[in-house]
Amino acid sequence: MHAITRFEHPASIDAPEMFVLRAERDLWAEVLLAKVGDLDMFESAELAFSYGMYPEYHRHIHLVASDGGTPTCQEHVLGVASLDMPMADNPRLAILSLVVRSGSRGKGVGGALHAAALKVAEEFGRSTIQVWTWEPVSIPDGARELPAETGVGGVERDSAESRFLAGRGYTLGQAERISRMALPSVDDLAAMRDAELARMPSEYEIITIHGPTPDDLLDGAAALSATMAADVPTGDLDVGEELWDAERLRASDAQLDAADRDQLQTLIRHVPSGELVGFTRFLHDRSRPEIAHQWETLVVGGHRGHGLGMLMKAVNHAAIPEVWPRVTRLITGNASENAHMLAINTALGYEPYAACGFWEWRRGADG
Ligand SMILES: CC(C)(COP(=O)(O)OP(=O)(O)OC[C@H]1O[C@@H](n2cnc3c(N)ncnc32)[C@H](O)[C@@H]1OP(=O)(O)O)[C@@H](O)C(=O)NCCC(=O)NCCS
Structure with missing residues (x-):
């Protein structure tokens, strides 16, 4: 049994709700290690706090799935969904980060968090939801058989994330390449x-x-x-x-x-x-x-x-x-179809390091 609790963004970096951001970051660290193999792209809880510290520009709402009752600390957290809603522009848009502890997947936690996130998005009048997924760089190109709508690049069709999102009416708008080089x-x-x-x-x-x-x-x-x-x-x-x-x-x-x-x-x-x-x-x-x-x-x-x-x-x-x-290391990300920027980066010495899928769901578009 799991419960879902809604949290506002922490008011300060010392606020008790920071445990939500710490738990979420730990879960993303788990994903990065599994998909990319290291933590070079890890973003700290402090960074996550800073993204929502000016609610006049970005309003952040967090939903926590816990192993019963209202969670008060990290160890009871099974998964986190965070919505980032631009307030100064893009009034239709919500960017969703959704992650479930690896040992708790396949039991409906992600689905329940996603349903709760859609309700929050609706409350804020958001009709477009965008989600990013991580992919290892080592997958042979042929295995990225779910093509991006741009016509360039793609992601694995059968990953848990692709199945989860495609099954909920998301389409793969864009595939991104993350590159890294030694300084x-x-x-x-x-x-x-x-x-x-x-x-x-x-x-x-x-x-x-x-x-x-x-x-x-x-x-x-x-x-x-x-x-x-x-x-x-x-x-x-x-x-x-x-x-x-x-x-x-x-x-x-x-x-x-x-x-x-x-x-x-x-x-x-x-x-x-x-x-x-x-x-x-x-x-x-x-x-x-x-x-x-x-x-x-x-x-x-x-x-x-x-x-x-x-x-x-x-x-x-x-x-x-x-x-x-x-x-000692430089990291960058580019849309797969951005041939000009990728050419500059290759000339500088960047090499492919990871891949990302950029997914989108629009209310009404899934019938
Ligand atoms: C994508 C992700 C959030 C899904 O989380 P999850 O908790 O496994 O999601 P669910 O359990 O609700 O659903 C996954 C599948 O498990 C199965 N499932 C769901 N409830 C179940 C239950 N009660 N019993 C058995 N199986 C169940 C279903 O096959 C379900 O697929 P479907 O509902 O799309 O048909 C998770 O894989 C994850 O954290 N990935 C890494 C983070 C990431 O990339 N996030 C971005 C993409 S959302």
């Missing part, structure tokens, strides 16, 4: 940066920042974040524009700080117009000092085709050893 030597990084800088057209300048975005760049950087959200390939998935302004970017920087994360970004300015026209950034968790996560890279439409993407990346890579001397 090259300081000399190699500098050589690559210098070669790219030598090719930089004279009307551009480079700005590299470690830490929060400076006040004078906030408006331009917020505009880049909005463009990034609109430009990143998302197939036919129901992902709309994101509204970014200086205030939201400041909140996002504070969120990183609360999660003990910091960032290293390289931006490009088009000197004649004074506009910021591109950026790339790494995030780094102080609790996992050997890993830097490559997040967004964007060159604005009219400025593509000048090698600026590779240039920014080479400059940002070369800045790592000085700001984060313990980093």
Whole structure:
């Protein structure tokens, strides 16, 4: 017998409800070890807390399945469903994280959590639910026989997760590749940066920042974040524009700080117009000092085709050893159909490390 209890997002990092996030993170660690083989992609409970710390941007609700009664601590947790609902944009959307302890699967816990999550989504007027799944990289391509709707890549049709989601009316909108590389030597990084800088057209300048975005760049950087959200390939998935302004970017920087994360970004300015026209950034968790996560890279439409993407990346890579001397590995994720970005990453030395499925359910679409 299991019970399902609803929790609001913890009000602070010291709140008692943090046990929910800790339990959820432990369950995801179990999944990562089983599917990917290590914890390089692990996200801490503190990071999970930070994602929901500004409810005006993202409202998080958690549902806990326990082995009876109201859970008060981690050891009674059988599974967790967390909904992330964007509040400033994308009003139809809820992003669901659903995970059940491996020893408790196949007994209806996941199904019950999913049904409860759908009710919460409905309460918030959300008609689209999106879910991510993990896959090992070592599956032969032929075994990924459930194709993504983009036509590129796919996932295993018979995994427990694929069966669970397909059986509930979800479709595979996109397949994503996660890649990893060893950080090259300081000399190699500098050589690559210098070669790219030598090719930089004279009307551009480079700005590299470690830490929060400076006040004078906030408006331009917020505009880049909005463009990034609109430009990143998302197939036919129901992902709309994101509204970014200086205030939201400041909140996002504070969120990183609360999660003990910091960032290293390289931006490009088009000197004649004074506009910021591109950026790339790494995030780094102080609790996992050997890993830097490559997040967004964007060159604005009219400025593509000048090698600026590779240039920014080479400059940002070369800045790592000085700001984060313990980093040895870089990790990034790309849509399988994003051939241009994958080509840049392969040239930099990234190799496939894991795969992800990006699934979607729309109310009414499953008949
Ligand atoms: C996907 C996941 C959440 C499913 O959790 P679960 O607790 O095994 O889910 P359920 O037990 O409700 O359902 C799984 C299957 O078990 C079987 N089952 C369900 N209730 C059962 C019961 N009472 N007795 C026997 N078998 C049962 C059914 O075959 C069911 O499939 P169906 O309902 O789709 O036909 C779980 O595999 C998991 O945590 N995976 C890793 C996390 C992840 O990738 N999450 C993202 C995808 S949701």
